[in-house]
C-alpha cells in the first residue's frame with residue numbers, strides 16, 4: 200500500500216464539472232430536477248437517502264446518462280457525446296464491482312483501459328504491474344478475477360481506474376464491501392491522488408474531510424456547501440426520519 204506516494208499538488212489538473220439545470224426522467228418519473236452546480240473543488244461528496252438520485256447524478260457526470268434537460272460538461276466537454284474524451288478524462292467506480300470487471304485475470308483487467316487509451320499491450324501490462332506494486336499487490340497479477348472477494352474486486356476496480364490517470368474519478372459507494380483496514384487504506388490513498396474525486400455515499404463519515412457536499416433529496420439539490428455546514432443538518436434529518444414509524448417518509 201503506497202499511501203505515502205502522494206502526487207504533487209501542482210500536477211492536479213484544472214478541474215471542473217459544470218451542471219446546469221440538469222433534469223433526468225426515467226420510466227416517466229423525474230429522478231433529477233433542475234440540479235445546478237459548478238464543481239471546481241478537489242473532493243466532492245454526494246449524499247442523500249436511497250432513491251434520492253445520487254447514482255443517476257454520478258452517471259450524468261460520467262457521461263453515461265444524457266440528461267433530458269440542462270447541460271452537463273466536464274472540462275468543458277459534453278462527456279455523453281464525446282465518449283473518447285470520457286474514456287480519457289473520467290473514471291467511474293460502480294457500486295457493484297461485478298458490473299465492471301470483465302477479464303479473467305487481474306493484470307488483463309488493469310491493462311485493458313490502458314490499451315484502450317492507445318498503449319501497446321506490453322506497455323499496458325507493464326503499467327498495470329506498476330499499479331499493483333503501488334498497492335502492494337504485485338502477487339495478484341495472474342490471479343483469477345472471479346476468485347477475488349468483493350472488497351478485493353473493489354480495490355481492483357480502483358486500481359484499474361487510477362492506472363488510466365483520469366482528471367475526475369466518480370465513485371458510487373466504493374467502500375461498501377470493504378473491511379475497516381482496507382477502507383481506511385483506500386481513503387488514505389485517495390487523499391493523495393491528484394484527480395478530482397466525486398464520491399457518492401450514504402455515510403457522512405466517508406466525506407467529512409471533503410471540500411464540498413451536495414445533498415440530494417427527491418432528485419433536487421437541497422443543500423450544497425462545506426461539510427461542517429451540510430453534514431450536521433443531513434445527519435439530523437436522517438435520524439429524524441429514521442425515528443419515525445410512518446414509512447411514507449422512506450424513499451419511493
Ligand SMILES: Nc1ncnc2c1ncn2[C@@H]1O[C@H](COP(=O)(O)OP(=O)(O)OP(=O)(O)O)[C@@H](O)[C@H]1O
Nearest residue numbers: 225226230247248249250251252253254255256451
Ligand atoms: N433505469 C431506471 N428506470 C426507472 N427508474 C430508475 C432507473 N434508475 C433509477 N431509477 C429510479 O430513480 C430514482 C433514483 O435512483 P438512484 O439510483 O439515482 O438513487 P440513489 O440515491 O443512488 O439510491 P441508492 O442510495 O439506493 O443507491 C429511484 O427512485 C430509482 O428507482
